[in-house]
Amino acid sequence: xxxxxxxxxxxxxxxxxxxxxxxxxxxxxxxxxxxxxxxxxxxxxxxxxxxxxxxxxxxxxxxxxxxxxxxxxxxxxxxxxxxxxxxxxxxxxxxxxxxxxxxxxxxxxxxxxxxxxxxxxxxxxxxxxxxxxxxxxxxxxxxxxxxxxxxxxxxxxxxxxxxxxxxxxxxxxxxxxxxxxxxxxxxxxxxxxxxxxxxxxxxxxxxxxxxxxxxxxxxxxxxxxxxxxxxxxxxxxxxxxxxxxxxxxxxxxxxxxxxxxxxxxxxxxxxxxxxxxxxxxxxxxxxxxxxxxxxxxxxxxxxxxxxxxxxxxxxxxxxxxxxxxxxxxxxxxxxxxxxxxxxxxxxxxxxxxxxxxxxxxxxxxxxxxxxxxxxxxxxxxxxxxxxxxxxxxxxxxxxxxxxxxxxxxxxxxxxxxxxxxxxxxxxxxxxxxxxxxxxxxxxxxxxxxxxxxxxxxxxxxxxxxxxxx
Numbered sequence: 001x002x003x004x005x006x007x008x009x010x011x012x013x014x015x016x017x018x019x020x021x022x023x024x025x026x027x028x029x030x031x032x033x034x035x036x037x038x039x040x041x042x043x044x045x046x047x048x049x050x051x052x053x054x055x056x057x058x059x060x061x062x063x064x065x066x067x068x069x070x071x072x073x074x075x076x077x078x079x080x081x082x083x084x085x086x087x088x089x090x091x092x093x094x095x096x097x098x099x100x101x102x103x104x105x106x107x108x109x110x111x112x113x114x115x116x117x118x119x120x121x122x123x124x125x126x127x128x129x130x131x132x133x134x135x136x137x138x139x140x141x142x143x144x145x146x147x148x149x150x151x152x153x154x155x156x157x158x159x160x161x162x163x164x165x166x167x168x169x170x171x172x173x174x175x176x177x178x179x180x181x182x183x184x185x186x187x188x189x190x191x192x193x194x195x196x197x198x199x200x201x202x203x204x205x206x207x208x209x210x211x212x213x214x215x216x217x218x219x220x221x222x223x224x225x226x227x228x229x230x231x232x233x234x235x236x237x238x239x240x241x242x243x244x245x246x247x248x249x250x251x252x253x254x255x256x257x258x259x260x261x262x263x264x265x266x267x268x269x270x271x272x273x274x275x276x277x278x279x280x281x282x283x284x285x286x287x288x289x290x291x292x293x294x295x296x297x298x299x300x301x302x303x304x305x306x307x308x309x310x311x312x313x314x315x316x317x318x319x320x321x322x323x324x325x326x327x328x329x330x331x332x333x334x335x336x337x338x339x340x341x342x343x344x345x346x347x348x349x350x351x352x353x354x355x356x357x358x359x360x361x362x363x364x365x366x367x368x369x370x371x372x373x374x375x376x377x378x379x380x381x382x383x384x385x386x387x388x389x390x391x392x393x394x395x396x397x398x399x400x401x402x403x404x405x406x407x408x409x410x411x412x413x414x415x416x417x418x419x420x421x422x423x424x425x426x427x428x429x430x431x432x433x434x435x436x437x438x439x440x441x442x443x444x445x446x447x448x449x450x451x452x453x454x455x456x457x458x459x460x461x462x463x464x465x466x467x468x469x
Contacts, residue, residue: 075228113163175298176207185220187217252272256371257373321352339393357417380444
């Protein structure tokens with residue numbers, strides 16, 4: 001609690017830990033490090049911006065050219081297969097056409113929201129830990145994460161947009177405020193925002209807020225669609241955007257590291273209803289557990305949000321490789337709040353890259369491995385959610401071992417691409433991936449069996465007030 005406060009911590013909360021463990025940095029030194037990291041990230045993004053995937057020729061380039069040629073009048077045509085929110089941003093950047101390369105302008109949309117998410121991560125961790133050092137690590141890690149570069153700088157995808165609003169919603173809910181509006185805005189950007197739904201509904205019920213706040217989802221969608229409707233686009237076309245996206249492909253997994261990547265033989269017509277039912281039941285169960293949880297501290301709430309963002313794409317069919325993006329960002333924030341989740345954040349990055357290269361380089365070997373690893377992460381987070389007092393911290397050697405194995409995989413990947421890969425590359429990749437999964441499974445099993453109140457006991461910040469600056 002803040003100094004002088006007589007308020008008691010919520011039932012089930014864990015005593016607050018001292019702020020900022022480890023070496024202290026002066027504000028000037030911390031600012032210099034953050035400035036250098038921001039410049040490094042910007043430089044790398046500029047260097048990667050000319051990279052073009054097949055989607056650039058199929059979608060991004062035609063969309064950009066249509067927006068450039070027709071301006072705001074293009075809204076009446078529905079020239080993208082995204083919601084109007086993205087169309088507004090795309091039209092806006094065409095105002096700089098000719099002053100910068102087309103791909104850089106398109107990808108600058110993602111860069112802006114990536115920076116916003118990194119800055120929000122700083123505030124999120126600072127509020128939870130009162131440590132500027134940990135908050136700085138969160139900012140740098142979210143700004144320089146490998147999946148962030150892959151998603152935005154290389155692919156030009158827009159997942160950073162809805163993820164920014166998802167993280168903002170999780171931050172507000174986790175700090176005792178109402179995150180329903182940014183949750184609704186996230187849904188107005190991308191349907192995948194519903195992955196936070198079990199957490200958002202659980203927090204609304206737990207805080208005894210009106211269920212009418214769920215109307216923020218359709219309300220935000222229609223509010224952001226209003227300029228498009230006024231421009232002359234039919235209401236039916238606007239309302240069908242998500243339905244049309246859902247019908248775009250018929251596959252249980254599109255390089256997604258989820259349960260369905262491990263069951264390629266199940267027919268689409270069978271797996272679709274089963275997956276929807278399983279994910280729905282899991283989401284309902286998580287909502288009930290959040291509503292009944294006795295703990296109220298920021299770290300626990302962040303953990304619950306991470307579990308929601310992982311469980312939904314892990315269980316749902318018809319998922320893309322990119323749909324774990326919000327979980328990957330929030331897991332970094334969770335790890336900076338409590339080092340016991342460091343391996344979760346690292347593994348989320350590795351799993352994502354193994355999935356991304358399946359699309360980008362046609363290296364399919366890593367997707368099932370990444371799926372197994374995500375299942376392990378899901379089991380560990382669920383165990384942590386149910387019995388948080390029995391979670392220990394991985395040793396430095398265990399973390400170094402995981403990082404080393406991931407580095408070896410990164411070194412092997414270039415030899416697995418192309419029509420004629422190196423003859424030993426595939427076998428070596430599978431061997432190292434198997435060791436990676438076995439390693440993280442054994443480590444997370446060990447740390448999840450720590451005796452409560454003993455060496456594995458942990459502390460969390462329970463205060464929801466603003467930290468001292």
